[in-house]
Amino acid sequence: MSISKRKKRYSIYFIGIIIVIIFGIYMNNMQQSFFNESNFAKSGSDSDIKQLKNVFSEDLEGNEQLDLQVGNIYKNINQDKSARAKRVIGTIQNKKVTAKEMELRALRFQLxxxxxxxxxxxxxxxLELESNRxxxxYKIDVKSDVEENMANVKEGIEQEETLKEAFERxxxxxxxxxEDYWNLWYFLNEKTLIQYRLEEYLEENxxxxxxxxxxxxxxxDKEYEDKINGIEMSKKGEAQ
Incomplete structure (x- = not known):
């Protein structure tokens, strides 16, 4: 991909951020889903994202029932403090990865x-860990840009009552x-900008x-080895 095309993609991304509230980056193509009640918080072993069926559309925000269901799944995973959720399921570049971390990240991709x-x-x-390394x-610092972008988004939300209400909801x-939201926002935008700047740097040099x-x-972890290898998803498909 050329640098000019990446710059266009990057510009579109940050314009979209102003009107897309939490997880919209990942979920704005989804219209309907079927969710069984999440049992991750109850069992500490698994979320219900394996049972999630997608039908795509442009507008998550207009689907109140879906938004509520997605929120419940996210809460059940994110608030789980059990040993099963906290257990280490593998390492990447010596970084320990927990079951909860994998479930939250996998939820985004499932959506x-x-x-x-x-x-x-x-x-x-x-990719994220290698990009950060x-x-x-190469001394690629994006902190000031991410902070400026975040300030612009905050201002946009405060000035638009509809966005403010959607944000609070x-x-x-x-x-x-x-604070949780803006920490997540900062992380996602920092990640995107680092990867963009790094891709540009590697190509130029x-x-x-x-x-x-x-x-x-x-x-x-055998459970997550099966999930990553697609064995668990195959079982899900056969059961249906």
């Missing part, structure tokens, strides 16, 4: 319509405080793109 949300989540985390190595449904297959990683 995008992924065929294997756990594999996509694992690869996404690999290289950004530090959404964080309540997801069991989040405003002819250093080659990141190959996620060469990033050291190890899955140590």
């Amino acid at each position: 995008k319509g992924s065929d294997n949300p756990y594999l996509d989540a694992w690869n996404d985390l690999k 290289l950004a530090k190595k 959404r964080i309540k449904r997801y069991g989040m405080t405003e 002819k250093l080659g793109a990141i190959d996620i297959n060469n990033i050291p990683n190890k899955i140590t």
